[in-house]
């Protein structure tokens with residue numbers, strides 16, 4: 001097996017999925033990592049496991065019409081990509097953001113297959129969303145949109161079929177509106193969505209899980225370098241669900257979080273970011289991060305969101321969006337002596353940036369492993385729903401920690417077994433792929 005294997009696969013993926021660069025990027029990374037696995041096990045090549053995996057089992061695209069507060073009709077596009085059900089029902093979030101198109105949902109859905117496999121829980125891979133922008137919309141408008149979105153989506157999902165969750169632009173409010181509509185249309189109260197409110201089927205610690213899980217994963221990376229969070233300067237991009245709880249847990253473990261951002265700019269506060277202020281501004285008031293600087297004299301606001309990577313730090317946790325760290329940003333982080341990068345967002349580092357980190361001895365935790373705590377805890381929410389019980393916060397957090405340890409161990413041992421010791425990118429791809437590939441082999445050509 002040579003790299004012609006990767007090039008042939010990519011030629012076919014690009015021809016069949018033109019103008020979807022994010023999807024191509026995600027597939028290429030996995031193909032490069034698992035090439036050596038397939039070379040060792042020719043039966044995987046014969047049964048075309050990877051060629052089958054890059055083709056989603058089902059792709060759903062639909063019209064989402066709704067009426068805004070002025071009485072005007074608006075039309076958005078909805079997506080659900082059911083990528084792989086080899087190891088469990090499709091599972092993955094819904095993203096509402098104007099940048100959403102088929103290629104973004106496919107890249108996210110493809111990544112989700114391997115991430116979910118790493119969690120040790122029985123869930124397949126899927127993703128969905130819409131080009132709807134919840135920013136600046138009233139609660140009523142968001143509700144009407146969510147109801148219209150679910151009026152089509154409901155026929156494709158179910159607690160044993162496909163279980164969506166939140167992602168960018170989809171938090172507790174949106175999950176609530178969609179759950180209500182699903183329940184009304186189907187006359188069932190089931191665990192069809194995760195990220196639900198605590199009084200109606202949600203799990204304690206689900207809100208915190210992605211950010212906390214990220215910090216648990218990076219803790220292991222730091223341990224391998226003989227260090228920990230104490231006194232470390234940490235920069236977290238974004239100020240949404242993942243960023244807020246990553247910052248909170250890092251602080252609890254003794255780090256000093258000095259910067260967070262949104263899609264307009266970043267704030268830097270050398271006195272340490274007050275996470276409660278960020279939570280109030282972003283989660284309650286739905287405001288902008290620049291408002292933080294109005295309240296804290298030690299903080300400075302800079303209207304350049306990508307400039308956040310020029311702030312000297314020991315640990316970087318990109319938790320906003322894809323491709324937010326390019327080669328130049330990575331070089332700045334290296335020049336400023338950053339020792340570890342843990343990806344909270346999905347694919348926030350470009351391939352060139354990852355190379356810069358790896359070539360310069362920066363510990364690098366790739367998204368599909370480092371941010372797997374969110375979906376893992378969604379699987380714990382599904383388990384609680386099926387059993388009709390609720391675990392305590394401490395119980396869910398304990399299981400989350402165990403899962404993040406298991407994710408880390410799988411990545412390191414797979415990397416070592418395939419001659420790439422310490423390379424968590426290869427390790428995550430190989431371990432996730434092997435679990436799914438073995439299930440596909442057992443289930444025949446389907």
Ligand code: NDP
Nearest residue numbers: 167168169210238239240241242262263320321345346374
């Ligand atoms: P939120 O919508 O809660 O927050 C997103 C944050 O990132 C906001 O601060 C937002 O700024 C910023 N952001 C979004 N898009 C862009 C952009 N194009 N450019 C710059 N900044 C941007 O989303 P989440 O925190 O849930 O998700 C963040 C990332 O983590 C995503 O990549 C998501 O896929 C990933 N993820 C999320 C999980 C979860 O459980 N929520 C699980 C695993 C991964 P603004 O407020 O200005 O929009």
